[in-house]
Amino acid sequence: MELVLQTASYILVVLLFLCLYRAVVGPSVPDRVAAINLVGTKTVTMLVFVALATDQLFFFDIALVYALISFLMTVGMAKYFETGNLG
């Protein structure tokens, strides 16, 4: 099981850097926001895998808070792109 978790984490790191390509190059702003949203989801999954592989279960709290902050970032970016302010 630990081998599977480690391999999955390595694959997710590679995929995360591939997503950063779209976040840097992406022609429009919603492309970048979607790419960073996917990076946040992969980070949550990787946090859970690292917590299970190293047996440090308090990382689950960090994963929950990271998911919340990632969602807030996406909502804020979408609203700022749509209306031009955050009011």
Next chain:
Amino acid sequence: MLQSAMDAAAVVFVTAGVFFFIVSTVGLLRLPDVYTRLHATSKADTLGAGLCLIGAILHLGWTLTSIKLLLVVVFIWVTSPTAAHLIGKAAYRARVRPACGEFAIFDVREEEDS
């Protein structure tokens, strides 16, 4: 016996989740415009992360921390379609054009104002 069966199921779930992550990253890199890319990334959020975290829950078994993980899964399932919808709505209202076909200009804001 039960623990090894649950571990085998966890391996299957984690592998399927990583597969969906790979597919959606290929979609994010290869698809032509922002709407189709949003279609690819929302699959990764619901299926990829959901299957990976359900595999983690099966590996943990019935403990209090697995209920916390179930909370993370439910939170991701609620918020990520909402986030994809918000990004798509913002792109549509900012007139981001799709790669092919007509862009039907239907101003939702004027509709709301009148």
